[in-house]
Amino acid sequence: MQKYKIFTKYHSLCITNQPLESLNADGKDVVKCNRSNYFELPFYEYLKEIPNKKDIILHVSDLDLSRVFIECIKRYVFVQAAGGLVRNVENELLFIYRNRRWDLPKGHKEHGEDIEQTATREVEEECGLKDLVLKEKLGITYHTYYLNGRYEIKETHWYEMTTESLKLTPQREEGIEKAVWIGEDKIDEVIENCYLSLQDLLKSIKLF
Secondary structure (H helix, E strand, O other): OOEEEEEOOOOEEEEEOOOHHHOOOOOOEEEEEOOOOHHHOOHHHHHOOOOOOOOEEEEEOOOOHHHHHHHHHOOOEEEEEEEEEEEOOOOOEEEEEEOOEEEOOEEEOOOOOOHHHHHHHHHHHHHOOOOOEEEEEEEEEEEEEEEOOEEEEEEEEEEEEEOOOOOOOOOHHHOOOEEEEEOOOOHHHHHOOEOHHHHHHHOOOOOO
16 A cells, blocks of 8 residues: 655645555545546646635555656656654754744755755754664655745655754754754644754654
C-alpha cells in the first residue's frame, strides 16, 4: 500500500491505493481512478488552489500510483529539498521561525549532492550547527507554491538528527528570524503554526 499526499495553500490531495474504509474520508471529495476512467479524469484540476476547497482523496486501483502522481504534477516544476528534525541532549527539538511560521530547517538539493548530504548541509547552514549525526529517515512531504512566475512542487526528504550542541545561529540572510530549542511543553503550540505539510508529518511521529 502506498500514498502520495500533496498540500496546496488551501487543501490536500491524497493519491492512494489503501482500502477506502481505512482512510478518513469524512468531509473530503473521493475520486475513483482506474484503467477504465484514467484518460477522462481532470488531474490538473485536483491541485488548483481555490479557497475553501475540500481535501481530495484520489483512490487508485489497478494502476501504478507513481504514474498517477506524475500525471497530477506534470504542469509543475519539480524541486527536491531535504531537512531535519534535530534533537539535542536535553531532548528538545530544533525549530526555526520564518515568514511568521514555525518550520524545520531545510533547503534545495544542490548539483552533485545526495539527498542525505543536502539535509545535513542545510541544517548546518540555517542553524549554525557543526556536529550533526544523521539518523533514520522520517518521511517525504510534498507541497505546491507559485514562485517567480511559475508553479512548483517541492519534494522534501526529512531525517532525524542529533547534536550535542545547544548554541544556535539563525541564518538571517535566508529570512530566519529565530532558531530555538522547543520542549514538550511548547510543541503543540508550535506545530499548530507550522505549514500544513509539516504538521501532517510531525503529527505522524512520536516526538516525546
